[in-house]
């Protein structure tokens with residue numbers, strides 16, 4: 001049998017898996033190269049070189065490459081332009097488009113590192129560095145998955161797309177949000193979107209809880225601090241509101257459990273975080289010897305971070321906060337307040353019977369020999385834009401990396417995990433394109 005005949009006798013998937021195994025060094029080098037571009041957000045450092053680095057590689061593999069700056073979107077500015085990259089490579093016949101979307105931004109380094117966070121240190125089968133786990137390792141794995149299919153010259157129908165987008169960590173408005181508004185995450189252009197966020201190599205992440213961020217301000221009347229009875233303290237008003245949150249809302253939220261398979265399990269209920277509180281005079285910096293002047297606070301503000309469940313009604317989330325504020329007002333006629341919504345994304349969950357979920361399930365079974373676990377993320381990620389703006393249901397997160405390591409010091413991604421995930425992504429793609437091994 002000639003080499004060509006031998007190759008033809010093996011299934012496309014077998015060939016692609018072997019190819020992925022042979023690309024291990026390339027996968028590590030690609031991850032290192034990505035980590036060495038310090039795309040820290042905020043402020044949105046080095047987005048352009050990172051987008052161009054990805055674009056150059058995609059071009060070498062035959063993708064048509066486009067760059068899109070998120071002009072006019074939240075976060076974009078001339079000092080730190082929000083540059084996104086998107087490549088598309090099409091097969092010879094028509095078929096589904098499978099899009100792998102990764103965010104290129106990483107969070108600040110923070111303290112406590114034992115290695116250089118931007119060196120891409122390889123140690124004990126792991127690549128270390130800021131963004132290795134969240135999510136440059138996942139991005140590299142998805143690029144290698146498609147490159148293996150291209151290198152094997154598999155005659156696939158449809159197309160692959162790879163995008164590197166900005167600002168996921170700060171809401172994704174100039175990234176996936178911007179592209180989604182322009183049809184890049186909608187049918188007929190795209191059929192399936194896989195976001196290689198670090199949700200574990202054998203888990204498929206179907207969606208996320210809802211999020212409602214709002215600022216609640218209580219308003220008072222300024223007066224001299226020695227005669228507080230002449231004014232109205234906004235801080236005392238806030239205390240009244242917070243007391244109701246503590247005694248009434250928190251116990252109620254505890255009771256609300258969800259059928260969504262959220263990980264970690266502590267998040268399988270409704271939660272509220274009081275993100276910040278500011279009241280009265282502008283804060284005097286710690287260590288300063290400036291003295292405060294005596295005034296009654298005329299304003300106090302809290303920022304609320306409320307995460308809610310698919311079983312709750314979106315309007316109920318704001319409604320129950322307003323109801324508590326109204327109750328304060330009835331009890332204290334001088335109580336005045338304002339609520340300002342900062343952002344709101346309802347919960348979403350791709351159905352289990354989506355062909356995308358089933359294809360990833362089959363890939364996980366083939367690579368690991370056991371069934372996948374379906375999970376839901378406690379916080380949102382760019383899927384929200386794909387579903388809300390792009391109206392594309394068939395979108396999930398699947399990628400290597402351990403969620404708990406995201407944003408931590410000494411963040412890492414396992415090399416074997418990246419290789420295994422690349423195989424799952426390739427196997428799922430071949431299945432969606434009708435080239436699966438039964």
Ligand SMILES: [Zn+2]
Nearest residue numbers: 134135168197
């Ligand atoms: Zn991420």
